[in-house]
Amino acid sequence: MRAVEALILVLIFSLGGNTAIASEEHGLVENNSLWQSEYQLAKTPQIYLILNFPEKKILIKVRGIVLRELPIESCSQWGAPLQPKPLILLSKSAIMKPRRAEVKPPQKNDEENPSVLPAIQVEDMPARYRLNFDGGIRLYVRPKSHGILLTFFNLFSSLKSYLITRPFGILWNGLHGENFTEIVVYLKEKDARSLYWAFQEGFSCIIWANS
Secondary structure, three states, X not given: OHHHHHHHHHHHHHHHHHHHHHHHHHHHHHHHHHHHHHHHHHOOOOOEEEEEOOOOEEEEEEOOEEEEEEEOOEEEEEEOOOOOOOEEEEEEEOXXXXXXXXXXXXXXXXXXXXXXXXXXXXXXXXXXXXXXXOOOEEEEEEEOOOOHHHHHHHHHHHHHHHHHHHHHHHHHHHHOOOOOEEEEEEEOHHXXXXXXXXXXXXXXXXXXXXX
């Protein structure tokens, strides 16, 4: 009887060891894929982003050099898993997009137009928006809740996501043979505006979601 018990314990420890080894190997493969993907982006002079969910930070980089780091307050992912591959930002969606002030031509007896147009500042950027990537990936950026109004908007956005966005997104993408992935990232309001300012359409990023 003791021999049987000992055999069972040996099998349990053996399976546990194999699982740990397999998990470690998987992590090495994922890290290697991340490094190879970033190497592709670092070879070009274009700005790119690394969204590092395990370490809760967004890195804005060029040529492998960190230009700025934005801390992630919290984040969640739902849908198809992601691989650490370069993704191109297709578009940005916001309720209120920043617009440059319209300058009308001068009329008689009016003051002349200013020679320099009023520049759009980071403060003019939206803090709540959606980033659309290829492969059916949508990333929602929301400001961290401070006060009743922001809390209400964040709660409304979460309910809309659970009841509308996710079900219809899965159905629509499924009919077109595509995956659906939704990511929600909460940032400080100023950081959310800075990210919208820095991350332009056509830029690339890598979403590192490994935990």
